[in-house]
Amino acid sequence: MPDSPSSRRLTFGTAAIIAVVVAGSAGAFAYTAGWFSPNRLTPPRLVAAFAPPSGPALGHRRNHAKGICFTGTFESNGKGAELSRAQAFQAGQYPVLGRFNLGTPNPDAPDGTVRVRGMGLQIATPNGEVWRMAMINAPVFPVATPEAFYQLLHAAGSKDPEAMKSFVAAHPEFASFGAWAEGGAWTASYAEEPYNGLNAFTFIDPSGTERAVRWSLVPAAPATAITQAELEKRGPDSLEKEITERVRQAPQRWTMNVVVANPGDVTSDPTKAWPAGRRTLEVGTLVVQKIEAEADGPCREVNFDPTVLPPGIRVSDDPFPAARSAAYTRSYDLRTSESRYYPRTAAGTKP
Amino acid sequence: MPTPSHRFTALQRLLHWLMAICIISMLFIGVGMVSTVAPKYVPLVATHKTLGMVILVLALLRLGVRIYSGAPALPANLPEPMKLAALLSHYLLYALMIAMPLLGWAMTSTANYPIVLLGNVQLPAILPQSDRLHTLFWDAHFYLAFAFFALILVHVAAALFHLLVRRDGVFEAMAPVNLPAPRD
Numbered sequence: 001m002p003d004s005p006s007s008r009r010l011t012f013g014t015a016a017i018i019a020v021v022v023a024g025s026a027g028a029f030a031y032t033a034g035w036f037s038p039n040r041l042t043p044p045r046l047v048a049a050f051a052p053p054s055g056p057a058l059g060h061r062r063n064h065a066k067g068i069c070f071t072g073t074f075e076s077n078g079k080g081a082e083l084s085r086a087q088a089f090q091a092g093q094y095p096v097l098g099r100f101n102l103g104t105p106n107p108d109a110p111d112g113t114v115r116v117r118g119m120g121l122q123i124a125t126p127n128g129e130v131w132r133m134a135m136i137n138a139p140v141f142p143v144a145t146p147e148a149f150y151q152l153l154h155a156a157g158s159k160d161p162e163a164m165k166s167f168v169a170a171h172p173e174f175a176s177f178g179a180w181a182e183g184g185a186w187t188a189s190y191a192e193e194p195y196n197g198l199n200a201f202t203f204i205d206p207s208g209t210e211r212a213v214r215w216s217l218v219p220a221a222p223a224t225a226i227t228q229a230e231l232e233k234r235g236p237d238s239l240e241k242e243i244t245e246r247v248r249q250a251p252q253r254w255t256m257n258v259v260v261a262n263p264g265d266v267t268s269d270p271t272k273a274w275p276a277g278r279r280t281l282e283v284g285t286l287v288v289q290k291i292e293a294e295a296d297g298p299c300r301e302v303n304f305d306p307t308v309l310p311p312g313i314r315v316s317d318d319p320f321p322a323a324r325s326a327a328y329t330r331s332y333d334l335r336t337s338e339s340r341y342y343p344r345t346a347a348g349t350k351p
Numbered sequence: 352m353p354t355p356s357h358r359f360t361a362l363q364r365l366l367h368w369l370m371a372i373c374i375i376s377m378l379f380i381g382v383g384m385v386s387t388v389a390p391k392y393v394p395l396v397a398t399h400k401t402l403g404m405v406i407l408v409l410a411l412l413r414l415g416v417r418i419y420s421g422a423p424a425l426p427a428n429l430p431e432p433m434k435l436a437a438l439l440s441h442y443l444l445y446a447l448m449i450a451m452p453l454l455g456w457a458m459t460s461t462a463n464y465p466i467v468l469l470g471n472v473q474l475p476a477i478l479p480q481s482d483r484l485h486t487l488f489w490d491a492h493f494y495l496a497f498a499f500f501a502l503i504l505v506h507v508a509a510a511l512f513h514l515l516v517r518r519d520g521v522f523e524a525m526a527p528v529n530l531p532a533p534r535d
Contacts, residue, residue, distance in 0.1 A: 010512075010516050011516075014511075014515040014516050017511065018508050018511045018515070021507060021508070021511060022504050022507065022508050025504055025507070026500075026504060029379065029382060029500055032382050032383045032386075033382035033386055034382075034386035040386060040387070041387075041388050042385075042386045042387065042388065043385065043387075043388055046388055128465075129473075130465040146388050146389075301463050301480045302463055303462065303463070305464070307393050308464065308465060311471040315390070315393055317390070319389070319390050321393070322388065322389065322390045322391070322392040322393045323388040323389075323392070325392060325393060325396075326384075326387065326388040326392045327388060333462075333486075336462070336482040336483075336485045336486055337482075337486040337489075339482035339486075
């Protein structure tokens with residue numbers, strides 16, 4: 001190629017080629033990052049929608065902010081091994097770490113004011129597998145998609161009294177959850193509540209066969225109904241005090257039931273309970289042996305991300321585990337960056 | 352035709368272009384996954400972690416190959432500031448190729464997440480849980496990703512400048528195929 005001086009000048013054409021390549025690449029990157037899509041439901045937008053008008057409680061989980069840690073064991077009876085090759089289903093006892101919690105962004109909410117109670121749970125097995133889940137006491141989830149959940153948060157947080165009514169009118173799938181929230185019994189103990197996974201997951205058995213399942217933890221303790229007013233009178237932290245005292249007296253137990261979907265059952269919509277009569281296996285017992293305050297307890301440092309799954313379990317076409325994972329991760333990143341605001345006790349001054 | 356010393360070795364060129372694909376994919380997956388709550392979030396994160404470890408292994412291999420095989424000399428008539436820019440930008444590129452996967456691994460470790468790659472490959476945590484370190488590594492990983500992308504754009508612009516304007520054989524030295532290079 002001739003090496004004439006003119007060939008070394010930056011011509012309009014070559015400058016344009018370079019500019020187009022660089023600007024096009026930068027534009028594609030910005031598009032992927034969502035900078036041109038202000039309406040995209042991103043983890044920061046979803047998480048921000050939980051905060052009350054006064055702002056989030058810094059240093060705390062952005063939802064299910066009030067909670068108390070527990071440790072114990074999962075006693076697997078081995079029956080689940082035919083459904084999933086996860087080691088947690090091999091007969092044996094495995095250490096668990098968990099958190100009883102209230103479905104509220106307010107870490108100081110009085111216990112009697114919060115309808116939804118939850119359990120975060122981690123089962124770790126000797127081969128290094130970790131299974132995390134986050135369950136609630138409601139029998140179904142309020143909405144069918146993460147987008148609808150975002151709208152629900154806005155409606156519930158709105159000052160407009162019509163906002164919730166119009167949300168319910170536009171989302172008939174909310175009715176089942178609404179009926180439970182309005183008419184379901186309250187109890188005075190975390191130990192008397194069931195904790196339902198609600199989302200469908202896929203179990204993979206040793207032969208590689210996949211099945212859609214949901215799971216629940218059913219309490220051994222009989223439920224004693226109490227009115228909400230009565231519960232509120234017991235004090236703002238009555239649930240935490242009660243479970244601490246109760247576990248001190250005796251370990252508390254839940255049976256883990258795995259329900260297998262029939263062909264044709266909808267797995268992508270957690271507002272729809274599967275019809276009765278589905279194959280159900282009791283796969284083991286959760287035994288809660290020790291309660292610890294969150295500030296010093298081992299659960300504070302754990303994000304109960306429901307997509308942390310062992311081999312033998314994976315997400316299904318239910319859109320929520322992915323959305324929850326994205327949001328929980330955002331919440332974890334926020335609260336760890338704000339940990340100076342978290343009220344640590346003197347014994348718990350870890351970095 | 353350039354003599355062999357005017358070009359990087361075949362292994363170096365293979366590593367360069369393979370890693371170019373991996374790293375650019377990685378940056379797009381990264382900004383994409385942190386801006387979505389859609390079902391694709393889960394496979395994107397798993398791919399990001401897996402590809403990150405692949406890049407770390409390739410980057411360390413490449414650093415060894417670079418030290419062993421060296422690099423063709425820059426054109427003698429390249430202005431000094433451009434030589435300096437070339438030198439510094441390549442130090443930065445190597446530093447980021449190695450640091451970004453390590454920062455990702457560290458931020459995941461300090462968040463107490465099990466590290467499971469595609470194919471259920473478990474990796475150990477390299478650090479214990481720590482709020483402060485997680486925040487530090489998260490910030491570094493996040494902001495350096497944008498710096499890395501910007502640096503890659505500068506690198507691409509410079510490569511095109513060498514190819515289209517200076518026509519000095521610098522692009523041809525790393526070209527995936529043997530291009531007829533202009534003579535100095």
